[in-house]
Amino acid sequence: xxxxxxxxxxxxxxxxxxxxxxxxxxxxxxxxxxxxxxxxxxxxxxxxxxxxxxxxxxxxxxxxxxxxxxxxxxxxxxxxxxxxxxxxxxxxxxxxxxxxxxxxxxxxxxxxxxxxxxxxxxxxxxxxxxxxxxxxxxxxxxxxxxxxxxxxxxxxxxxxxxxxxxxxxxxxxxxxxxxxxxxxxxxxxxxxxxxxxxxxxxxxxxxxxxxxxxxxxxxxxxxxxxxxxxxxxxxxxxxxxxxxxxxxxxxxxxxxxxxxxxxxxxxxxxxxxxxxxxxxxxxxxxxxxxxxxxxxxxxxxxxxxxxxxxxxxxxxxxxxxxxxxxxxxxxxxxxxxxxxxxxxxxxxxxxxxxxxxxxxxxxxxxxxxxxxxxxxxxxxxxxxx
Amino acid sequence: xxxxxxxxxxxxxxxxxxxxxxxxxxxxxxxxxxxxxxxxxxxxxxxxxxxxxxxxxxxxxxxxxxxxxxxxxxxxxxxxxxxxxxxxxxxxxxxxxxxxxxxxxxxxxxxxxxxxxxxxxxxxxxxxxxxxxxxxxxxxxxxxxxxxxxxxxxxxxxxxxxxxxxxxxxxxxxxxxxxxxxxxxxxxxxxxxxxxxxxxxxxxxxxxxxxxxxxxxxxxxxxxxxxxxxxxxxxxxxxxxxxxxxxxxxxxxxxxxxxxxxxxxxxxxxxxxxxxxxxxxxxxxxxxxxxxxxxxxxxxxxxxxxxxxxxxxxxxxxxxxxxxxxxxxxxxxxxxxxxxxxxxxxxxxxxxxxxxxxxxxxxxxxxxxxxxxxxxxxxxxxxxx
Numbered sequence: 001x002x003x004x005x006x007x008x009x010x011x012x013x014x015x016x017x018x019x020x021x022x023x024x025x026x027x028x029x030x031x032x033x034x035x036x037x038x039x040x041x042x043x044x045x046x047x048x049x050x051x052x053x054x055x056x057x058x059x060x061x062x063x064x065x066x067x068x069x070x071x072x073x074x075x076x077x078x079x080x081x082x083x084x085x086x087x088x089x090x091x092x093x094x095x096x097x098x099x100x101x102x103x104x105x106x107x108x109x110x111x112x113x114x115x116x117x118x119x120x121x122x123x124x125x126x127x128x129x130x131x132x133x134x135x136x137x138x139x140x141x142x143x144x145x146x147x148x149x150x151x152x153x154x155x156x157x158x159x160x161x162x163x164x165x166x167x168x169x170x171x172x173x174x175x176x177x178x179x180x181x182x183x184x185x186x187x188x189x190x191x192x193x194x195x196x197x198x199x200x201x202x203x204x205x206x207x208x209x210x211x212x213x214x215x216x217x218x219x220x221x222x223x224x225x226x227x228x229x230x231x232x233x234x235x236x237x238x239x240x241x242x243x244x245x246x247x248x249x250x251x252x253x254x255x256x257x258x259x260x261x262x263x264x265x266x267x268x269x270x271x272x273x274x275x276x277x278x279x280x281x282x283x284x285x286x287x288x289x290x291x292x293x294x295x296x297x298x299x300x301x302x303x304x305x306x307x308x309x310x311x312x313x314x315x316x317x318x319x320x321x322x323x324x325x326x327x328x329x330x331x332x333x334x335x336x337x338x339x340x341x342x343x344x345x346x347x348x349x350x351x352x353x354x355x356x357x358x359x360x361x362x363x364x365x366x367x368x369x370x371x372x373x374x375x376x377x378x379x380x381x382x383x384x385x
Numbered sequence: 386x387x388x389x390x391x392x393x394x395x396x397x398x399x400x401x402x403x404x405x406x407x408x409x410x411x412x413x414x415x416x417x418x419x420x421x422x423x424x425x426x427x428x429x430x431x432x433x434x435x436x437x438x439x440x441x442x443x444x445x446x447x448x449x450x451x452x453x454x455x456x457x458x459x460x461x462x463x464x465x466x467x468x469x470x471x472x473x474x475x476x477x478x479x480x481x482x483x484x485x486x487x488x489x490x491x492x493x494x495x496x497x498x499x500x501x502x503x504x505x506x507x508x509x510x511x512x513x514x515x516x517x518x519x520x521x522x523x524x525x526x527x528x529x530x531x532x533x534x535x536x537x538x539x540x541x542x543x544x545x546x547x548x549x550x551x552x553x554x555x556x557x558x559x560x561x562x563x564x565x566x567x568x569x570x571x572x573x574x575x576x577x578x579x580x581x582x583x584x585x586x587x588x589x590x591x592x593x594x595x596x597x598x599x600x601x602x603x604x605x606x607x608x609x610x611x612x613x614x615x616x617x618x619x620x621x622x623x624x625x626x627x628x629x630x631x632x633x634x635x636x637x638x639x640x641x642x643x644x645x646x647x648x649x650x651x652x653x654x655x656x657x658x659x660x661x662x663x664x665x666x667x668x669x670x671x672x673x674x675x676x677x678x679x680x681x682x683x684x685x686x687x688x689x690x691x692x693x694x695x696x697x698x699x700x701x702x703x704x705x706x707x708x709x710x711x712x713x714x715x716x717x718x719x720x721x722x723x724x725x726x727x728x729x730x731x732x733x734x735x736x737x738x739x740x741x742x743x744x745x746x747x748x749x750x751x752x753x754x755x756x757x758x759x760x761x762x763x764x765x766x767x768x769x770x
Contacts, residue, residue: 045694045697045698046696046697046698046699046703046705047693047694047696047697047705048697048705074690076690077690077693077705077706077718077721077722077723078722078723079706079720079721079722111690112688112689112690112691112693112694113689113690113718113722113723220690220693220694220697291676291757291761291765292765295761295762295765295766296765296766298762298766299765299766301766303497304497304498305459305461305462305496305497305498305605306497308432308462308497308605309430309432309497309605311431311432312430312431312432312433312605313430313431314431318431320431320432320433320462321462321464333462333498335464336462336464337462337463337464337467337498338462338463338498372676372762372765373762374759374762374763376676376680376762377680377683377757377758377759377761377762378759380676380677380680380681380684380757381680381681381683381684381686
């Protein structure tokens with residue numbers, strides 16, 4: 001049910017021809033209240049798409065009435081014409097819903113540089129038709145309309161004592177933190193005020209979407225939005241809400257990882273006994289971004305030397321001659337030297353676990369990534385053509 | 386002629402079975418003086434191979450009598466046994482040459498974690514046979530003995546007014562700065578003292594090997610060594626020597642780029658009008674390391690959006706909406722928006738030029754890189770097996 005699992009939300013997904021495949025390409029999610037609370041986190045890429053520039057301003061007051069998302073074009077580096085397109089998208093949505101344009105968020109995904117007059121007219125048509133088709137059952141259609149190279153839609157729902165959090169996500173490439181490249185909309189009928197919504201969302205993304213690093217490439221269009229209707233009338237326990245939101249975010253993160261372009265392994269890199277959580281993240285991310293390591297995993301090769309070489313490029317505190325590395329439960333490197341033969345590691349399963357024990361401190365972190373495959377190269381060499 | 390082009394040097398390359406292919410695998414280069422000046426720069430990877438740890442100490446006094454290099458095993462993360470192997474390599478070389486072990490440099494390349502008793506005995510055998518076969522014509526044989534996945538040996542020679550600089554290099558993967566992963570030996574018969582040798586070498590590598598970034602992966606075994614015999618008896622003009630050394634380094638860098646594992650494009654990324662040279666390098670390197678950009682070039686796709694997305698991940702001063710991007714002479718992006726159609730760019734030649742005009746300041750830099758191909762993935766998924 002995705003974004004309409006929680007009470008107080010309607011959604012839709014329609015097809016207006018933005019994608020050459022003829023698949024659904026515009027999604028609308030509307031908050032019917034009573035609360036109209038919204039929070040969002042955005043790509044940290046300094047090259048930001050027009051919808052990001054717009055949405056950052058629109059969400060600043062913590063009020064969000066609706067969000068419009070399109071696939072089939074990123075509306076990034078499309079000049080002032082592109083920004084006007086985003087502005088008109090918000091204005092048309094607001095006009096049809098009878099609310100303020102400043103309370104409408106916009107997201108776009110697809111090829112950078114796409115955002116001409118045809119794009120604009122089709123997005124605006126999508127707004128009109130999407131609003132016509134809004135429904136309390138529209139969550140599935142919305143989740144399908146935001147797909148790009150995704151092979152399946154990503155949805156997640158968690159329900160607790162009378163309140164619900166539901167979400168949808170898209171993303172299959174350019175998955176790297178700050179955020180992992182993606183569009184995500186999460187809704188809840190719990191009663192949460194805007195400052196808490198922002199804090200909960202930042203905390204949950206920090207240990208989920210921000211730790212998914214499929215290919216080290218940071219997008220221009222990332223946005224994770226939380227919309228709060230309060231329709232359940234229930235004010236949840238803070239810890240319970242935080243945990244449930246984290247669960248939805250992590251579930252969606254893992255769905256994104258599992259559907260990453262061309263990947264043949266979902267790699268979970270766990271870094272333990274680091275001096276700090278930041279250093280654990282730095283180490284895990286450095287390994288996750290190492291093409292030689294990623295290609296080795298594709299080749300079912302437990303090449304732990306590439307793990308150590310990647311750790312060595314970080315500023316994290318560690319002793320190269322006191323590091324242990326485990327792959328799928330086999331310790332292949334002990335104290336910076338060879339341990340069990342790499343041939344003992346079975347890397348044929350898609351799920352791959354790498355454990356790095358730095359033996360320095362008490363902090364740990366987990367990074368999710370993928371291998372580097374022929375199919376990744378193929379998909380990303382042919383994407384725009 | 387490589388390292389024996391300059392007067393005062395002998396070299397050899399022998400086969401002792403370190404490589405399963407049965408190709409030459411140990412090289413020796415000896416400085417017969419009269420000067421015995423040496424300087425070296427090393428990988429900045431904090432995970433350093435045993436030969437690096439040894440050579441950093443040995444070169445510290447600026448005196449180098451000889452260098453021994455082996456392929457077929459990196460002797461990295463091989464514990465204290467591996468360090469003793471390096472130590473014994475230097476001692477045996479010194480004993481046979483009648484010099485001090487502290488004036489012998491050692492380099493190894495090959496698979497990390499390789500350095501067992503068989504490895505040790507073969508390297509030591511290589512020292513003995515290599516010294517037996519030292520010759521003033523041995524430069525070619527030496528350059529062939531250091532190859533790993535290289536498809537051809539890399540050699541370069543520049544001669545000026547009575548003095549010569551010659552060099553050899555190996556490297557085909559893990560090519561990323563600090564240094565670009567490689568073993569390089571450069572010799573000269575010019576008269577240069579040790580402090581100047583060090584300064585000249587650092588200056589030349591900074592704008593050559595350090596700006597080659599084939600795959601973003603930094604090695605554990607990089608070493609670039611300069612050996613000075615002074616046998617020409619000529620003290621060159623400082624600027625002339627610096628220019629000639631830079632020419633040799635850049636020539637070898639381009640040979641490394643041209644032979645990078647699996648690459649189908651040699652990409653030259655020129656960043657102009659940056660606020661500083663460091664920022665120009667940061668921008669160029671960020672683009673060079675972006676897998677989506679690299680895969681697009683493989684697919685002959687002038688996907689300038691991925692260039693801008695990569696620039697946006699840097700801290701360099703720039704305005705995303707005032708950047709121009711040219712590919713092979715075609716301006717595909719003007720002021721952060723689409724310019725000429727990407728289809729107008731012919732990316733079928735192996736040589737690919739990307740020009741990024743930041744329009745901020747007066748500094749520029751050039752980064753050499755390669756595309757991301759099926760063959761890169763293939764070679765690096767199968768390397769150790």
